[in-house]
Amino acid sequence: MSDTVIRCDELTKYYGKNRGIENLTFEVRPGQVYGFLGPNGAGKTTTIRCLLSMLRPTSGKAYLFDREVSVDGQELRHRIGYVAGDVALFEKQTGQWMIDYVSGIRGRPGPSTKELCERLQFDPSRKVRELSKGNKQKLALVIALMHDAELLIMDEPTSGLDPLNQQVVFDILEERTSVGATLFLSSHILSEVERVCERVAIIRAGTVVAEESVETLLDRALRTIQVTYTEPVADDMLSGIPGATSVERVGECGINAIVASDIDGALRRIMQRPIKDIEIEHATLEEIFLEYYGHIDGEEGQ
């Protein structure tokens, strides 16, 4: 068994003078559910395309199942199911034609094809150009999952899907990982990653700026707390909230607080006065970046 399923060593890709990724180093272990987080343009898709040998790295190396992708790419792709971030299909053909095309190249029909079509409520008899964005995404998912691959590389897999189908997709992914598949999930949606991933790498400006467990990330993540009290807020409430990075008054009876840590302590303090309404939200990924890694304009963060 391989020690690592994915390994990047100082992987660098430049498009001419423009940076794609730079000195990217991380590894994914067998059976892991690994999130690859970053805003658009951070280099997530470039990394995946290097892993699949579609892009030739400028320097550094990429390995799948401990074998170099530039050497053994064809054989390694037998073990991979891939959903591209920007799904492209043969527009004039039917979904079934696409399924047969991929099965033909792989040399065998996908054992899970029928089940996946049923669960995703996808009709493969329709022409691709007649499909909505969501249905094209379903087709891409069927193609990626139908051969029960050991490694699933998913670049924004729920893009264009409604919440019900997103749920189905995550159910399927959870089933696959529960029987040993490794999932590499690229996304800019924190809630998606939070739901399924054990470990995440955060990529910014082409470089991994943090790699940690989801638990740690969420512990460090910001929350926005909006509180409406039953009576006007005294000035002393605006100070002394543990872990708050900013607190502001909203009208006479409300406050907005951004809490970076110690959510328990912050809530205890806030709830010392009678509350009419309270709303707690996870910060967006961008807000986490801004808080922990500096602004997303290329400045170095903490």
Added chain:
Amino acid sequence: MNWTIFKASLALRRVSLAWYAVGITAYGWMIIAFFPLIEQNPEYMDIAEQVWGEDLLAAFGGAGLEFNTLGGFLGIEYLSLMWILIVGAAVIVFAAGALGGAVEDGTMEVTLSQPVSRVKVALTRYLSMAAYAVMLCLVTVVSLYLTGLLHGVDVPLDAMGLLFVACTLLSLAIGGLAFFISAMTTGKGRTISVSLGVIVAMYLADLLGNLNDDYSWLSNISLFHYWQPNEVIDDLVLASQTWLVFGIASVLFFAAGMYAFLRRDVV
């Protein structure tokens, strides 16, 4: 080679193949239908020379050709220009979609994310283009032969056999050029425009070389200088330099295209 990709490449172009075949058949039929009239009236050749002049005829490869032979007539009226336009366009568009076009529309990513090597994909796409060209060349000679029977024109089978070989060699040379350009570029339109630019430049080089002795060397760098369908049909001769030039061009363009495709980014 990968059979799934081979069959899919041809299936994706089956409608265009049918339309090109209809075009070739219709045009060839029209020319064959005209031929008995020209054959029985040799004075038309004198009229043509008076109207166009020897220089202009020479420029378009008609110097020394006799309109009233099948090879001469087919050569000047069909195979030296219109046939090249139809079949050249067909193979260029095919090659453009095979690599550069597939990279542009994202279908190359679908294919190459599967367990198949770039070498196999490029080789298979080239072979499917070659099969497409062979089918069009077959339609060319079969339609000439059958419409000849219909109009009482003696179209020798052996001449058609040799013409099929010559047509295939030329179309592979043009297709190889487009394959090479397609392997280096992203986008179907870019491949088509660059390939057509090179083909038109070669045609003009041949034209200028035929018009002016000072520039006769230009003809030698043009594929069209070696394209003599009249000799193939009338004399059953496919010159060794034609074999060599078209054959070498096909192999070199194919090899250069493979090399370029293996080194490039494919998204």
